[in-house]
Amino acid sequence: MMDELKRGDALIVVDVQKDFCPGGALPIEDGDAVVPVLNRWIAEAIQKGIPIYASRDWHPVGHISFNESNGPWPPHCLQDSEGARFHPNLQLPDSVVKVTKGVRFDQDQNSAFDQTGLAFRLRQEGIERIWIGGLAEDVCVLATALDGRKEGFEVLLISDATKPVTSEGGEKARREMREAGIQSTG
Numbered sequence: 001m002m003d004e005l006k007r008g009d010a011l012i013v014v015d016v017q018k019d020f021c022p023g024g025a026l027p028i029e030d031g032d033a034v035v036p037v038l039n040r041w042i043a044e045a046i047q048k049g050i051p052i053y054a055s056r057d058w059h060p061v062g063h064i065s066f067n068e069s070n071g072p073w074p075p076h077c078l079q080d081s082e083g084a085r086f087h088p089n090l091q092l093p094d095s096v097v098k099v100t101k102g103v104r105f106d107q108d109q110n111s112a113f114d115q116t117g118l119a120f121r122l123r124q125e126g127i128e129r130i131w132i133g134g135l136a137e138d139v140c141v142l143a144t145a146l147d148g149r150k151e152g153f154e155v156l157l158i159s160d161a162t163k164p165v166t167s168e169g170g171e172k173a174r175r176e177m178r179e180a181g182i183q184s185t186g
Helices: 031-048 118-124 137-150 167-179
Strands: 009-014 052-057 097-101 129-135 154-163 183-185
Touching (some): 031 154
Parallel strands (some): 154 183
């Protein structure tokens, strides 16, 4: 399917950070298994001149999404922490555009589109279609894919480049994405 990458496309790598991989503060089972798959997509995108965006959670201490603040998650991806770094084996090029989210004090931002200016930037670059992979399928990947559709982009999920928090959550997310017109590939 990578041979379908073409001009007008962008690759969006969602939150492939150490805290979401085995050994991290909020690990997704086999989360690191997405890294080699995404590396193949990244290499293909580089070869074809397709822009690459990588979103990251970048939470302040005491973030509203944390248990200590009555949120659903344990503290994770704290700004400038080791856990907030991209997975060390993820081969992001120097040209990658980093999309930082989850920095607001008053709300969480699961989507790479949520108040980041990403849709504006993609339109500015003439992007019409986005390919998405990363973590977690049933949280930030889902939110990013759905918002990408709402912003008018054609969205393709790289299904073997994403993992859910739970298998039930993954099934529900895939159903929601299909209903929104998001295709799965890979």
